[in-house]
Amino acid sequence: MIIDLARFLDAGRPAWTELESKLDRMDADPGYTLSFDELRHFYALYQRVSADLAKIQTFASEPDICRYLESLTARAYAEIHEVRQRTGKPRKIWDWFISDFPAAFRRHVRAFQLSLIITLAGALFGAGAIYKDKDAKSVILPDQFSHLLGDPAKRVYEEEHSKTDKLKHRKAGFSAMLMQNNIHVSIMLLALGMTVGVGTIIILFYNGVILGAVILDYIRAGQSAFLFGWLLPHGVIELPATIIAGQAGLLIGKAIIGGRDRSTFGERFRALGPDLMTLIGGVAVMLVWAGIIESFFSQYHEPVIPYAVKIAFGVTELFLLTWFLNRRPRSS
Numbered sequence: 201m202i203i204d205l206a207r208f209l210d211a212g213r214p215a216w217t218e219l220e221s222k223l224d225r226m227d228a229d230p231g232y233t234l235s236f237d238e239l240r241h242f243y244a245l246y247q248r249v250s251a252d253l254a255k256i257q258t259f260a261s262e263p264d265i266c267r268y269l270e271s272l273t274a275r276a277y278a279e280i281h282e283v284r285q286r287t288g289k290p291r292k293i294w295d296w297f298i299s300d301f302p303a304a305f306r307r308h309v310r311a312f313q314l315s316l317i318i319t320l321a322g323a324l325f326g327a328g329a330i331y332k333d334k335d336a337k338s339v340i341l342p343d344q345f346s347h348l349l350g351d352p353a354k355r356v357y358e359e360e361h362s363k364t365d366k367l368k369h370r371k372a373g374f375s376a377m378l379m380q381n382n383i384h385v386s387i388m389l390l391a392l393g394m395t396v397g398v399g400t401i402i403i404l405f406y407n408g409v410i411l412g413a414v415i416l417d418y419i420r421a422g423q424s425a426f427l428f429g430w431l432l433p434h435g436v437i438e439l440p441a442t443i444i445a446g447q448a449g450l451l452i453g454k455a456i457i458g459g460r461d462r463s464t465f466g467e468r469f470r471a472l473g474p475d476l477m478t479l480i481g482g483v484a485v486m487l488v489w490a491g492i493i494e495s496f497f498s499q500y501h502e503p504v505i506p507y508a509v510k511i512a513f514g515v516t517e518l519f520l521l522t523w524f525l526n527r528r529p530r531s532s
Contacts, residue, residue, distance in 0.1 A: 208252075208255065208256070209265070212248075212249075212252045215245055215248045215249060215252075216249060216252070216268075216269065216272060218245060219242075219245040219246065219248075219249055219272055219276060220272055222242060222245070223272070223275045223276060223279065226279060236471045242276070242279075242280075243280065245276070246273070246276040246277070246280060249269055249272050249273055249276065250273050252269055253266070253269040253270060253273055256269060296478075296481075297482060297485055298524075300478050301478055301479070301481070301482035301485075302524060302525045302526070302527060304474075304475040304478040304479050304482075305444065305447075305479065305482070305525050306525070306526065306528075307475060308447060308451055308475065308479075311447040311448075311450045311451050311454070312443065312444060312447040314447075314450055315400075315404055315443045315444070315446035315447045315449075315450055316443050318401055318404040318405055318408070318446070319404050319405070319407060319408040319411075319439075319442075319443055319446070320408060321405060321408060322404065322405035322406060322407065322408020322409040322411070322412065323408040323409070323411050323412030323415070324408075324412060325405075325408070325409050325412065326340060326408065326409035326410060326411065326412030326413035326414075326416070327412035327413065327415065327416040328412075329409075329413060330412075330413045330416045330417050330420075331416060331420075334417070334420075336413070337349055337413060337417065340409055340410065340413045341410060341413065341414075342410070345410065345414075348414055348417070351421065352417055352418045352421035352423045352426075352427075353421045353422065353423060356421075356423050356426045356501075359426070359501050360426075360501055360502055360503070366499075367495065367499055371495045371496055372495075374495045375491045375492050375494070375495035375496070376491070378490070378491040378494055378495060379487055379488050379490075379491035382438060382441070382442070382487045382490065382491065383483075383484055383487050385403070385407075385442065385445075386441065386442060386445035386480065386483050386484070386487065387445075387480065388403060389403055389404065389442065389445040389446045389448070389449045390445055390448045390449050390452070390476070390480050391449070392449055393448065393449035393450060393451065393452025393453045393456075394452060394453075394456070395453070396453045396456050396457060397449060397450050397452070397453025397454070397456075398453075399449075400446050400449030400450055400452075400453065401446075401450075403446070404442075404443070404446045407442060411439070414427075415427065415431075425507045425511075426501060426507065428507070428510075428511050428514070429501065429502075429505075429507035429508075429510035429511055430498055430499075430501065430510075431498075431514075432510065432511055432513070432514025432515065432517075432518075433493050433494070433497050433498045433510050433513050433514045433517070434490045434491075434493040434494035434497070434498045435490075435514070436514050436515075436517045436518040436521065437486050437487075437489055437490040437493070437517060437521065438486075438487065438490035438494070440486070440521060441483045441486035441487050441490065442483075444479055444482070444483050444486075445479075445480060445483045447479065448476050448479040448480055448483075451472055451475070451476065452469075452472070452476065455468040455469050455472050497510070497513070498510070
């Protein structure tokens with residue numbers, strides 16, 4: 201290969217200098233991260249320097265330049281294929297949860313809002329169906345909710361006058377079952393985003409239908425205090441967690457469709473991947489808490505625990521969750 205060395209050096213030096221500058225910054229600050237666009241540019245610089253190295257190797261009289269480009273290429277390759285944590289010490293799960301999770305939520309808040317709207321639409325549909333025909337419960341509610349098919353007033357009387365602890369010696373098992381079931385549903389909401397979001401929308405809507413039907417049924421029976429004392433303590437965490445899982449599924453559907461984004465699906469999905477894992481991981485943490493509360497707190501009614509206490513607890517949880525998801529750390 202015959203090239204004009206002077207022109208080659210003039211053309212290549214800006215890219216070499218820029219890549220070296222980025223590598224020096226990465227070495228100086230282990231916590232420094234690149235955005236997706238910066239990563240693409242970094243990789244383009246790496247490719248350019250690699251190509252220039254292949255050309256300059258034909259000049260045996262330029263060993264210094266050759267060694268310089270070899271060093272840049274090796275350093276850039278190491279950064280591209282690096283898999284260890286760049287912070288210099290292991291990242292604590294707590295730090296991830298209180299920082300990365302709410303940040304990922306806020307970055308995609310419109311998808312959450314759409315997920316919430318779909319759920320509310322389902323709730324209105326379910327409430328409307330029960331309002332028109334109270335016997336529609338047998339059609340709407342799945343088998344695992346068979347205990348809700350009867351008269352709400354009768355169930356409340358039985359719960360309030362029960363002399364035995366129905367969860368005695370099995371609270372932990374019941375809690376684990378709730379966590380497993382809810383996390384399974386959330387993973388389905390995420391995975392069904394691969395149906396261009398259609399499957400995610402269906403499950404969100406149906407979850408809303410069940411919620412709306414149950415709420416209206418108990419309100420019409422005059423059992424609002426029992427209803428909110430029963431649902432709020434765990435529901436204000438469980439329901440938002442489900443909606444966030446739907447948010448993640450809708451994001452996958454959007455990535456598949458692409459819209460005005462002209463990058464490939466692989467590029468869109470790789471850019472979205474970390475946030476998807478963060479969202480579903482945060483959902484799992486929320487559902488663990490909801491499962492504990494439902495088993496050890498929500499299932500106990502008056503006179504064991506006053507409804508006012510349970511409702512106040514649920515409202516406090518909702519306030520704290522709203523603050524947590526929308527808080528912006530000082531460093532952000």
